Amino acid sequence: MQIDLDTIDVSNLNRQFLFQKKHVGRSKAQVAKESVLQFYPEANIIAYHDSIMNPDYNVEFFRQFTLVMNALDNRAARNHVNRMCLAADVPLIESGTAGYLGQVTVIKKGVTECYECHPKPTQKTFPGCTIRNTPSEPIHCIVWAKYLFNQLFGEEDADQEVSPDRADPEAAWEPAEAEARARASNEDGEIKRVSTKEWAKSTGYDPVKLFTKLFKDDIRYLLTMDKLWRKRKPPVPLDWAEVQNQEKNVPDQQNESSSVLKDQQVLDVKSYAHLFSKSVETLRLHLAEKGDGAELIWDKDDPSAMDFVTSAANLRMHVFSMNMKSRFDIKSMAGNIIPAIATTNAIIAGLIVLEGLKILSGKIDQCRTIFLNKQPNPKKKLLVPCALDPPNPNCYVCASKPEVTVRLNVHKVTVLTLQDKIVKEKFAMVAPDIQIDDGKGTILISSEEGETEANNDRKLSDFGIRNGTRLQADDFLQDYTLLINVLHSEDLEKDVEFEVVGDAPEKVGPKPSEPTSKNITNGSDDGAQPSTSTAPDQDDLFIIDSEDEGHSSNADDTENKSRKRKLEDKECVSTKRVRMEQTEEQDEIIALD
Numbered sequence: 001m002q003i004d005l006d007t008i009d010v011s012n013l014n015r016q017f018l019f020q021k022k023h024v025g026r027s028k029a030q031v032a033k034e035s036v037l038q039f040y041p042e043a044n045i046i047a048y049h050d051s052i053m054n055p056d057y058n059v060e061f062f063r064q065f066t067l068v069m070n071a072l073d074n075r076a077a078r079n080h081v082n083r084m085c086l087a088a089d090v091p092l093i094e095s096g097t098a099g100y101l102g103q104v105t106v107i108k109k110g111v112t113e114c115y116e117c118h119p120k121p122t123q124k125t126f127p128g129c130t131i132r133n134t135p136s137e138p139i140h141c142i143v144w145a146k147y148l149f150n151q152l153f154g155e156e157d158a159d160q161e162v163s164p165d166r167a168d169p170e171a172a173w174e175p176a177e178a179e180a181r182a183r184a185s186n187e188d189g190e191i192k193r194v195s196t197k198e199w200a201k202s203t204g205y206d207p208v209k210l211f212t213k214l215f216k217d218d219i220r221y222l223l224t225m226d227k228l229w230r231k232r233k234p235p236v237p238l239d240w241a242e243v244q245n246q247e248k249n250v251p252d253q254q255n256e257s258s259s260v261l262k263d264q265q266v267l268d269v270k271s272y273a274h275l276f277s278k279s280v281e282t283l284r285l286h287l288a289e290k291g292d293g294a295e296l297i298w299d300k301d302d303p304s305a306m307d308f309v310t311s312a313a314n315l316r317m318h319v320f321s322m323n324m325k326s327r328f329d330i331k332s333m334a335g336n337i338i339p340a341i342a343t344t345n346a347i348i349a350g351l352i353v354l355e356g357l358k359i360l361s362g363k364i365d366q367c368r369t370i371f372l373n374k375q376p377n378p379k380k381k382l383l384v385p386c387a388l389d390p391p392n393p394n395c396y397v398c399a400s401k402p403e404v405t406v407r408l409n410v411h412k413v414t415v416l417t418l419q420d421k422i423v424k425e426k427f428a429m430v431a432p433d434i435q436i437d438d439g440k441g442t443i444l445i446s447s448e449e450g451e452t453e454a455n456n457d458r459k460l461s462d463f464g465i466r467n468g469t470r471l472q473a474d475d476f477l478q479d480y481t482l483l484i485n486v487l488h489s490e491d492l493e494k495d496v497e498f499e500v501v502g503d504a505p506e507k508v509g510p511k512p513s514e515p516t517s518k519n520i521t522n523g524s525d526d527g528a529q530p531s532t533s534t535a536p537d538q539d540d541l542f543i544i545d546s547e548d549e550g551h552s553s554n555a556d557d558t559e560n561k562s563r564k565r566k567l568e569d570k571e572c573v574s575t576k577r578v579r580m581e582q583t584e585e586q587d588e589i590i591a592l593d
Contacts, residue, residue, distance in 0.1 A: 211277070
């Protein structure tokens with residue numbers, strides 16, 4: 001059985017073997033089934049074009065399988081499948097690739113670490129003031145363009161404001177004086193300072209007026225903040241009429257004929273201004289078709305959305321004197337895409353099958369976490385297998401009684417924040433029910449729609465929640481219960497709503513005599529967990545021969561085994577250290593998609 005919500009995109013064709021150009025736009029699951037049946041008609045495959053997080057795929061659904069293989073491209077789905085397999089007590093093979101890197105691991109309830117036994121690195125974020133006022137890298141402009149898309153066509157988020165700050169953030173004067181200065185700037189009739197979305201609506205999403213506000217008026221407003229530009233190169237406003245009068249660079253006809261090369265071209269300012277205008281018009285029509293109150297969702301595979309972000313980001317790069325980027329590069333950064341390589345995917349797919357055969361043969365003790373490296377290690381090996389680690393007793397997912405402590409201010413945090421940012425986003429629950437463990441079982445949040453919505457804007461303290469209060473969060477879809485201990489604090493850093501105490505718990509390490517392999521964690525989101533335990537003598541993929549094989553005594557065998565274990569441990573630890581350094585800033589590994 002195969003479940004996949006995605007459809008085939010042109011970008012999938014360079015890294016897959018089952019899809020062809022004629023399949024673009026069709027269901028990945030269905031086409032994969034058809035392709036496999038062509039060379040193995042006897043296969044019994046059921047394909048679902050659906051999300052694995054659909055409530056129909058509950059614990060009972062997972063229990064019907066002997067083995068589950070993950071090839072997911074996002075953390076939320078991986079967390080969910082991890083929990084479903086734990087609840088159903090079904091072995092899971094987790095895998096991932098990132099360019100030339102890849103790894104495969106096996107997860108079995110009570111036997112190995114689960115996918116969530118150690119915290120994954122969070123997505124890299126940037127200070128809002130940098131995004132709004134002083135971008136210095138292309139990624140800052142790309143993030144700004146994605147924020148702008150949401151401000152204009154999607155769901156507004158106060159944390160994603162694109163307009164400049166109302167006052168110079170580096171000025172020394174008092175806030176009241178700064179606000180007065182901002183008002184004065186707005187009153188002179190020259191520099192407009194208004195809400196981006198409201199302004200766009202009032203103009204009917206006029207592309208020229210929007211261009212003028214974003215790339216001229218807002219930039220001129222920024223230039224009034226003198227202190228911002230003492231040590232920085234000031235931005236240069238763009239004028240629509242002047243841009244239209246520029247001579248347009250015509251790309252080479254041969255390049256124009258190739259869609260791949262075209263996406264890798266960097267156009268001129270006039271071309272990006274035209275693309276910006278065209279994409280705004282297209283997105284405005286899409287929004288109108290959906291009706292009043294509708295919103296668009298940014299998708300890297302939506303041509304119009306991608307045109308908008310590409311053009312807006314490049315225009316802002318030009319304003320701030322940066323080298324502009326191709327559509328291909330911007331799509332990679334905007335979509336958190338790590339370029340996929342077909343051969344890497346093929347190797348990892350083969351390793352998944354090998355580990356699956358071990359499980360089906362009842363030899364889970366022989367399974368390994370296997371790293372595929374970019375460069376051979378000192379032993380000239382690209383594949384490094386490591387023994388599977390036991391469960392982390394501090395894991396808030398697979399421990400016998402999952403429990404976690406959250407530090408927050410009960411007088412500031414709302415019930416909606418508890419639900420969306422803590423329980424759903426941080427602890428990856430899908431449909432949580434939360435009650436206060438006060439002997440009364442007060443229901444704080446219900447998964448039944450509308451049942452507890454009246455609580456959303458109320459503060460936790462309104463329900464008697466204080467320091468030491470315990471909350472029980474249940475997700476019946478995942479068959480998962482988490483006990484949350486509330487630790488009240490008024491000393492959290494600015495803009496920090498909550499902290500998970502012990503967010504990076506110390507894992508079960510080796511004996512004190514083996515300190516070198518302690519606390520090594522994998523910084524990627526590719527599913528495999530680091531190893532600290534010693535590996536058995538034999539491995540199907542990686543064998544270290546003893547020096548006197550076949551001629552040693554029992555004592556020699558023991559000594560050789562000990563030496564082999566130390567070598568394997570040292571090699572695994574070294575591999576994990578390198579992998580952590582290579583992937584510590586990655587948010588999601590695109591895995592066999």
